[in-house]
Amino acid sequence: MSERTATIASRVGLHARPASIFAAAVGELPIEVTIAMEGEPAEDAMDASSILSLMSLGAANGDVVVLRAEGDGADEALEALVKILETDLDAE
Amino acid sequence: MQQNFSGVGVSPGRIIGSIRQMPKPVSEPPAGERLSPSLSADAATALLRSSAKAVQLELQNRAAGATGASKAVLEATALMATDPMLIKAAIKHINTGTSAERAIWESGASVAEMLINLGGYMADRATDVFDVRARIVAELRGVPAPGIPLSDEPFILVAEDLAPADTATLDPEKILALVTSGGGPQSHTAIIARALGLPAIVAAPGVDALEDGTEVFVDGAAGTLSLEPGAEEIAAVEAWKTAAAILAVFDGNGRTADGHLVPLLANVGGAKDAVKAAEAGAQGVGLLRTEFCFLERETEPTIEEQVVAYRGVFDAFPGQKVVVRTLDAGADKPLPFLTDTSEPNPSLGVRGYRTDLTTPGVLARQLTAIAQAAEGSAALVWVMAPMIATPEEAAEFAAMCATAGLKIPGVMVEVPSAALLADRILGEVDFVSLGTNDLTQYTMAADRQLGTLAALNSPWQPAVLKLIGLTVEGSIAEGNNKPVGVCGEAAADPVLAVVLVGLGVATLSMTSRSLSAVGAVLKSVTLDDAKKLAALAVSAPNPTEARKRVRAGLPILEELGL
Structure with a gap:
């Protein structure tokens, strides 16, 4: 099990366009990725490819989230996803 | 055989195109609906x-x-x-x-x-x-997706009615016209169509049975949809294109075909309106409804607040005329600080200029504010009082204006008594402006807000036209060529506008949307034509016949699709 933390950089938080971009990126991966707020138990983590889950997570700007994945290429995949979360996607 | 559909035309324009039906909303699958036995x-x-x-x-x-x-x-x-x-x-x-x-x-x-x-x-x-x-x-x-259909080619959208939510996805580049089987002239469809300038028909029963792809001709002024359009319809579409180009702009120079000048002014309710009106080519403001600046107010606005509100309007018309009407409170426009709402008959009660009897001071302070706003502004500021019934009232108002330092006082002619004594009233003030909505209501003794009396409540009533003519005669009798303008709905009707000019009205003031249509029609007649059409209207037995006679003398209306 690989695990990474990321701080949400988008000013609007993980909503709207940033959530769309992130969910789409996760959806393209061959492995399953979960997302949870830092400090939440791993079994409560949600499917990171679900935009509806991301929206219900309600992560705001500056919040820290935990990404988890298993399998081949999990580390590289999580690195790439952390980068997306730590970019202000709304500014583009 | 060619089959036609007719409804209410709510936005003018003529177009030929193929239709697409708006899919019906998706119905809820019944609760407890089970999997079909043949499906795992x-x-x-x-x-x-x-x-x-x-x-x-x-x-x-x-x-x-x-x-x-x-x-x-x-x-x-x-x-x-x-x-x-x-x-x-x-x-x-x-x-x-x-x-x-x-x-x-x-x-x-x-x-x-x-x-x-x-x-x-x-x-x-x-x-x-x-x-x-x-x-x-x-x-x-396996049914079409809800919402406005997708198409590469522009199409005529046919629906039962459109909801506000549909407008977000309505692409005006892809829609040629809107036709609905339901709805009415004030429906959402009608409002959207006018805002987007799309030809539209509402309340046209039967159109929802038309097949997708059917080629039709839509006339948004006549309210008709015809199948199998032919040469005649193609010509009508071409004529509309030319007309639309003419109707899109007002050249800012109201005149008849023979060069008789009739400045076309705008009715505005504040600075925002005034800026729009100036952009539309208005040659000034014929009616600033000051009560609209303060409709939400519980208390009298301060002089400073009023100066700001009026100055915003003056600044939009440097070098041009702005006619300010003092607060016209009462009846359908109550202002809490002026109006007694317990009156049994508000239309005949303390309203307009008369509120100075019950709440003295408000009018004098307003005149002070108008004078302050006018000072240092480049607009030519005229002031008029609403609901004047006697020459004495006109004289009192003129005196108040003089005290405030306002040079050009005038009054509204809305009460028949003022029209009958226009010569004496113009002996006291420098101009009059006919408020045709109230003049009609008081002449015909028919409440403006009662739908059942709509036929009586028409400015085409020969008696109303006669009173307008009398007001102009009053000005001639007074001898100093003092202007008689019109600032009611009547001036915005291009057909009636010609009659008003024929009756001798000097300026027309209207919503800025109507400037181009009125300007285009006026330009098609000589002053002499207008006088003859006015005489036809005044001698007509009823409003419908009056309008019909004048329309028959204005071939441009057909050309412009009005």
């Missing part, structure tokens, strides 16, 4: 997944063609269509024997409820979940 849960799940994928592709296509905020919304909605949270919950329902349609319906409902409970931005997204759910159900049923 796995097969139903596979169908659900492929339908969701198809909906996603369709939404992604739409997103690719969109820009800005609507692109972002469509991208997010596309992702929702195959969202694991939505689909997994639906699959659980399918595995207990529920039909795929009902399964996605229920799953969508619980996701939407979750979003609504989160509140704020999330709650707004619940609408997108409902949209996605309806699209998936339509896909499963």
Whole structure:
């Protein structure tokens, strides 16, 4: 099990366009990725490819989230996803 | 045989095109609907997944063609269509024997409820979940997706009626005209069509049975839709194109064909209106409704607040005339600081200038504010009082204006007594402006707000036209060539505007949207033509006949599709 933390950089938080971009990126991966707020138990983590889950997570700007994945290429995949979360996607 | 449909024309324009029907809203799959016995849960799940994928592709296509905020919304909605949270919950329902349609319906409902409970931005997204759910159900049923149809070619949209939500996705580049079987002149469809300048017909029964792709001719002024358009309709469309180009702009120079000048002014309710009016080419303001600046107010606005409000209007018309009407409170426009709402008969009560009897001081302070705003402004400021009934009242008002330092006082002619004594009233003030709405109501003794009396309440009533003529004669009798203007709805009607000019009215003031149509029609007649048409109208037995006679003398109306 690989695990990474990321701080949400988008000013609007993980909503709207940033959530769309992130969910789409996760959806393209061959492995399953979960997302949870830092400090939440791993079994409560949600499917990171679900935009509806991301929206219900309600992560705001500056919040820290935990990404988890298993399998081949999990580390590289999580690195790439952390980068997306730590970019202000709304500014583009 | 050629079959035609007729309804109410709500936005002018003539066009030929093929129609697309707005799909009917998706109905809810019945609660407890079971899987068909011939379908396994796995097969139903596979169908659900492929339908969701198809909906996603369709939404992604739409997103690719969109820009800005609507692109972002469509991208997010596309992702929702195959969202694991939505689909997994639906699959659980399918595995207990529920039909795929009902399964996605229920799953969508619980996701939407979750979003609504989160509140704020999330709650707004619940609408997108409902949209996605309806699209998936339509896909499963093999019926067209809800919403405005997608098409590469522009088309005439036919619907039962349009909802406000439909307008967000209505692309004016793709829609040639709107035709609805339901709705009325004030329906949402009518409002959208006028705002977008699309030809539109509402309340045209039977049009919802037309097949997609049928070629039709739509006349948004006449309110007719004809099948199998021929040479005549093609010519009408071409004529409209020319007319639309003319109607799009007012050249800022109101005149008759023989060069008799009739300045076309705007009625405005504040600075924002005034800026728009100036952009539309208005040659000044013929009526500044000062009460509109303060309609929300419980208390009298301060002099400073008034100066700011009036100055905003003056600044939009440097070097041009701005006629300020003092507060016209009462009847349908009550102002808490002036109006006694317990009067049994407010139209005949203390309103307009008369409020100075019951609340002295407000008018004097308003005149001070107007004078202050006029000082240092480049506009030519005229002031007039509403609801003047006698020459004495006109004299009192002129004296108040002089005290405030306002040089050009005038009064409204709305009460028949003022029209009858126009010569003596113009002996006291420098100009008069006819308020045709109230003049009609008081001449015909018919409440403006009563639909049942609509026929009596027409400015085309020969008695009303006669009083307008008398007012002009009063000015001639007074001898100093003092101007008589019109600032009621009548001036905005291009047909009636010609009659008013024929009766000797010097200026016309109207909503700025009407300037171009009135200007175009006026330019097509000589002053002599206008006088003859006015005489025809005054001698007509009733308003309908009066209008018919004048229309017959104005061939340009047909050309312009008015």
